[in-house]
Amino acid sequence: MAERYAQASTSDERDRFYANDDRRIEPEPSRRTDRPPSTVWITKPILKTRGWTEAAIREFLPRPEKHYSNPHVKGRSxxxxxSARTVGRVEATDDWQLWLAQSLARRGITLRHLTESIRDNGFRNRFQTAHRAISAYQESRYRIR
Known part of the structure; x- marks a missing residue:
C-alpha cells in the first residue's frame, strides 16, 4: 500500500488510497507551460502532415535519432x-523550402489541406505540440544575437 501511495502522482490519487474524507481543497497546479518540452520526438505521420514525403525524408533528414517499438502491431518494425530540433533546422533551410513549394504545387495540395485532414484528436494534439516545438527551432535560427 505504501508503495502505491508513493507512486501516486496527484494528491487526489494519494487521498483515494487512504479513503480520506478531508480532500484537499486547493486545485493541483497546472503542469502545462507555453514552451515546448525539452525533446519532442517527431514521427513519420507527423512529418507527412507537414508536407514531407518518403523521398524527402530520405533526402533531407539524417538517420533516425531514435527508434520506438510499434505500439499498434507487435512484431512490426x-x-x-x-527530434524537433533536427526537423526544425532542416525545414528552415532554403533547399527544403524550395522543395516543399514545388512538391505541394506538383501534388496540387496545400499545407492547410494536410492539416485539415487530421481527424483524431489525440493525433491533432501531438501534431500541435510538434508544430510548436519545430517552429521554436525555426524561429531561433533567425534570431539576431
Missing amino acids: PMPLW
Whole structure:
C-alpha cells in the first residue's frame, strides 16, 4: 500500500488510497507551460502532415535519432523518430523550402489541406505540440544575437 501511495502522482490519487474524507481543497497546479518540452520526438505521420514525403525524408533528414517499438502491431518494425530540433533546422533551410513549394504545387495540395485532414484528436494534439516545438527551432535560427 505504501508503495502505491508513493507512486501516486496527484494528491487526489494519494487521498483515494487512504479513503480520506478531508480532500484537499486547493486545485493541483497546472503542469502545462507555453514552451515546448525539452525533446519532442517527431514521427513519420507527423512529418507527412507537414508536407514531407518518403523521398524527402530520405533526402533531407539524417538517420533516425531514435527508434520506438510499434505500439499498434507487435512484431512490426520500430518507428523511426527525429527530434524537433533536427526537423526544425532542416525545414528552415532554403533547399527544403524550395522543395516543399514545388512538391505541394506538383501534388496540387496545400499545407492547410494536410492539416485539415487530421481527424483524431489525440493525433491533432501531438501534431500541435510538434508544430510548436519545430517552429521554436525555426524561429531561433533567425534570431539576431
